[in-house]
Amino acid sequence: MATLKEISERAGVSISTVSRVLNNDETLLVLDETKMKIFEAAEDLEYKTITQRKNKTKKNNNYKIGLVEMYDVSKQLEDPYYLLLKNTVEKECFNNNIKLVKLYNNGMKYESLEEKNLDGIIAIGKFSDKEINLMNEYSSNIVFLDSSPDDEKYDSVKINFKMGVFAALDHLYDLGHTKIGYIGDGNTLGDNKLRERDVRLKYYNEYMKEKNILNEEYIINCDMTASAGYTAMTEFIKRETLPTAFFVATDTIATGVLKALYENKISVPNDISLIGFNDIFVSRYTLPALSTVRVHIENMANACVGLMIERLNNRTYTKKVIIPSQLIIRESTSNISNEN
Structure with a gap:
């Protein structure tokens, strides 16, 4: 049986860090890339935690689940949200003694370098009808994470976006902001991978219209990357008037926006308040620390794997799980009365 020492040597971290990650210590601050290395090492070495060994008789289902991802690694590095989803799904499968098998799309079909006979598929992201049909050649037991292409056929897990957006805008409005801009890609991939x-x-738009404060000139359209956020904000700053606050579609974009504001000597939050979405790890360490809407990725992954286990245990009807989001207040937002 593998030991914590063997995992620590393979992952290049301390034994205590390995132990805390594998036992889901939420107080531990460690990079998501480090967590991924630990889980991969533990899986390769077939390590089992004490809890797993105690629950072996209850959880030893010997399921083999395919993993399909919308983005490749290079795209995930531009915006780590989907990388984090994948990492947490891997951890949940590991904790439930489920073997996870990576599936690759070669354009004609999905292929696996390992198992051919799968009990189900977890699909992370958005997928076209053609891609979904290709997945069905492996298994019709598909759980979609972060999309819901067909509620009548497939289980799915999604974020409560409305709750998060309204909470962010409520926070800014309560601070006295009425000139609130938006930064993000106006048209992104929908549940069926079509631009919408x-x-x-x-x-x-719905919130701002309700408050009668919508100004479309304050909407900045850009790709969902830090570099795009930087470029878009740098160009927008050249205008004569700026809003007093921005809601930003992702924390990744917000990091680029923060850089552009800093280089142009615009203080956050004294001149402009900023609030993001996702609460990725780096958001706690930007200058200033980013206020944001937290997406509970751990809960999403837990629900996703749970739906798959239920389905494989003969649940015959579909389920759609909506995970609440949570406003996290840090240092990038302030009352408008405190601004210059």
């Missing part, structure tokens, strides 16, 4: 209005922009 991004739901965050949709709910932003």
Whole structure:
């Protein structure tokens, strides 16, 4: 049986860090890339935690589940949200003694380098009808994480975007902001991988119209990357008037926006308040620390794997789980009365 020492040597971290990660210590601050190395090492070495060994008789289902991802690694590094989803799904499968098998799309079909006979598929992201049909060649037991292409056929887990967007805008409005801009891609991939209005922009418009404070000149359209956020904000700053606050579609974009504001000597939050979405790890360490809407990725992964286990245990009807989001207040937002 593998030991913590063997895992620590393979992952290049301390034994205590390995132990805390494998036992889901939420107080531990460690990079998501480090967690991924630990889980991969533990899986390769077939390590089992004490809890897993105690529950072996209850959880030893010997399921083999395919993993399909919308983005490749290079795209995930531009915006780590989907990378974090994948990591947490891997951890949940590991904790439930489920073997996870990576599936690759070669354009004609999905292929696996390992198992051919799968009990189900977890699909992370958005997928076209063609891609979904290709998945069905492996298994019709598909759980979609972060999309819901067909509620009548497939289980799915999604975020409550409206709750998060409204909470962020309520916070800014309560601080006295009425000139609130939006930064993000106005049209992104929908549940069936077709370009459509991004739901965050949709709910932003809905909220601002309800308050009668919508100014479309304050909407900045850019790709969902830090570099795009930097470029878009740098160009927008050249305008004569700026809003007093921005809601940003992702924390990744917000990091680029923060850099552009800093280089142009615009203080956050004294001149402009900023609030993001996702609460990725780096958001706690930006200058200033980013206020944001937390997406509970651990809960999403737990629900996703739970739905798969239920389905494989003969549940015959579909389920759609909506995970609440949570406003996290840090240092990038302030009352408008404190601004210059």
